[in-house]
Amino acid sequence: MAKDYTNVISRINLIASKIYDDLQNADIPFLQLSTRAKSNIKFDEKLSVWKYGKNMTERSAKSLDGAYMLLRTMYMVDFIKDMIKINKSSTLREMYYISEGWDLAKFSSQQESDSLAEDLEVITSCMREDFKLRPEEDGARVIGNLTIEEMTRNKTKKKIHCQDDVGDAGYSIPYNVEPEKISFKNMDADFVLAIETGGMFDRLVENGFDTSSRAVLVHLKGQPARSTRRFIKRLSEEKNIPVLVFTDCDPWSYRIFASVAYGAIKTAHISEYLATPASQYLGVTPADIENYDLPTDKLTREDINALKSELSDPRFQDSFWKGEIKLQLKIGKKSEQQALAKYGLDYVTDTYLPEKLVEMGMMKK
């Protein structure tokens, strides 16, 4: 199924002609894009996700940094055009290495090139996939009573049952989770449980939680990749199934939840593709630390700063988060999912999760 790239190419060309016209008119060339910062994300009522607001950042050739950015943009755009022309794609890392040959325009770190690729998405309103750029395979895993149909590289459709057809490691989410690649078939489950750490994912698999509690388990692998978030979003919407997020109890884990539920600050331009507004935070919450008397670590200075920053983050302004964050700052402690093992290996599946699910109305007593 060949994708039509005409629209992408014309949008890319707009960038080149904008710069060219500026020079031609004796104006200092510049590009504008939405400011990608915490201060510039607004809740979109229609889409129920967080998107960039009205603030714009200007990248202008007036400063050396700005000029470098424009030159790199030109090179990247040209490279994308070439890839579209010859029908190839590259990983972000490959593009970073290709930039080695761009002379003055080469990047000094992959973070720079990744970030510019995101800028380009914001400027053109295209997606990274439109640019033929893809991330490293991240291999987030799924186990549950769900059948997925995947278009294999041999261009044949293959059905995969995420319990019977996979090993203990589960089904591996590919980088492309759009309908042309995968579709969801039969499913018999009550909720999706997205889990931060591999250790906890494996604990629930070993304890047979997917079967006993009729859950689809998704391993987030820390801050989830775009494909994982898109996968959860599609599953939730197409199968109309609630999503629960189960993470450690620290400020960084809350950001993982926010990126799943509300949209991440870095990718707010595509929040409607990636965020699942219906997801709920299950735990571990600061209140759990007290209620379950969990083993803890002291908050570090970075933790405290991150929590304080979340208090001014527009995504964490509801009473639940404000209360929990303030409680955590008060007790000055953090904990991990796997700290529940204090009460035995089965405690999480026999006691903690059932109690939390009842509390959230997912399960009856």
Added chain:
Amino acid sequence: MTKITAHELAKKQKEISVAEFFERNKHILGFGNPTRALITSVKEGVDNALDACEEVNVLPDIYVEVKNHEDGECKVIVEDNGPGIVKKQIPHIFGRLLYGSRFHAIRQSRGQQGIGISAVVLYGQLTTGKHAKVISKIQENRPAVVNELAIDTNKNRAEVISQDITHWDKPTGTRIEISIIADYKRGKRFVYDYLQSTSIVNPHAQITFKEPDGTEYMFERTSDVLPKKCVEIKPHPYGVELGTLIKMAKHTKNRKLSSFLKTEFSSMGDRTTTAVCEKAQLDKGLNPKEMSREQFLALHKAFKKVKIMAPSTDCLSPIGETLVKRSLKHETQEISPEFIITVSRPPSVYSGNPFQVEAGLVYGGNLLKDKQVNLLRFANRVPLLYQQGDCITTSAISSIDWRRYGLEQPSGKGIPTGPAIFLTHISSTLIPFTSESKEAIADIPEIENEIKLAFRECARKVQHYIHKKVRRAKTREKFDLITKILPEIAKKSASMLDKPVPSLEAVITKIMDVIWIEDLIEYEKVSGEPVQTTLLEDSSEKKEEGTITKSTIMVVNYKRTPQKFNLYAVIPQDAVVGTVNPKPAKVTSNYIKWNLDSIPPADKVDVFFELAGLEKGDFDENDLYIENINPSYVIGADKWEGE
């Protein structure tokens, strides 16, 4: 208990011999321990050598050697190319304490009230029992004289042990060899530092230093010009002590008080003399020899109550900003400092004594960032090595807040920490030392103030330099932008759209939006006469070779409208201006001024000038100022604040 009578006591009272006096006071004379003794010995020898050469207008060529025997005994050898000493005088100079011609004169000199080289001879004699050896040659075609001397400590007279003649290759000169008890291991570093420091403030001298193991160091001459001869001046009424006043009156040939005051003191004219006599209620016709103590006291008091003109200060011989800089540069080569700044204050006066402060600041390079700033202190071209904490230079420097100038200094007081060396040189007809060992300068408010002013000026120049550096870096960035990045952007966008590359000139002026000034300094070795003859009178000694400093200033107008303004280039006072292009509006001893014609946008003007009378590196940075234009339009020059 028997009563002791005065007669019995008198038997015990006797004259203390010079040797005993020396033995009891050797710490205040600089021989307190074997390390100090070594440095003091070298110092007295070198001071004498430098003085001897300067006295007869010879560029000093000094050789210092230390030979290390066992049992902590060293032989100190100092040799110069001065005029030598006539045979008759040798025993007096080296064998009598407190003998010398300099003691009574009021003028800037190294030794001043010094105990001198004879103290070293005595110290050597007392500690090793060995005699001092003095070789002197006063005329090229005559043999040299060799003396072996001892000091008769009871009579304070020299004893000539032997006298002989010998052959010496040197045309003229003096060589002394004195054996002393000294701690060479500890003193080694100090001797080196002392000689290096001496070389810094005596750029006209060449000093060779040979260590016991044969290692030779050469502190090279960096200037071929002898320091200005120091003129002897008469005492100023503000500075004279009552005792001195009485003594002067006793010995005067003048018969009247008024003529005594006018002829034997400086700054005393008719009017001042009358005013002083009136204030003291003394008859101008009094015979000074017949005045009573009360009358002298009244006169002495009256001096302080009358406004008397400051003494003339042309008796001082400062080193000069350029020479201090050149010396510092030469001696800090291994450090490769980022910059060297020097300041010469105008002469000033404390209690009737003229003095002048010079300051230098070496910054950056390999100097350690976490060490206290190294303070180099000098008085009348002599390094001060000890008692740093008691010296007015130290407290003056410590009272300046250096934190603003990139140095660390807890609570803004004390000796700052950072990669820097501070030099202070004080020239005066009378350096007010705190003690006889002459290592620290006393707490005189006028001097402290001048030191502070000198270092504040240095600090301002540092700030100016840092400011300039930051702006240069910014300019450099913008220049990269317009010359490299922007053309690439243009090329890439054109090739993507298959269109011709657009012209960038207008965009460049918009991006820069400044007048950009950059400069370049080059040096050219020339033979024969420099561009203009220097002001030096001794044209017979004029060097055949010289260096021309060539400075090119490029002014580019990156503003969108034509720009017209005045440009100033500051030049060292001792430089001679050669070719200047375009024609300057004004040339003074301090600066060159141009009224530049209107420069159209994107146009460039080159301004060029030559300086003679400087050595390579003396002028290594242009100091540029602009006038009649908004200073924020200009990068590379500051607002002209007037002279």
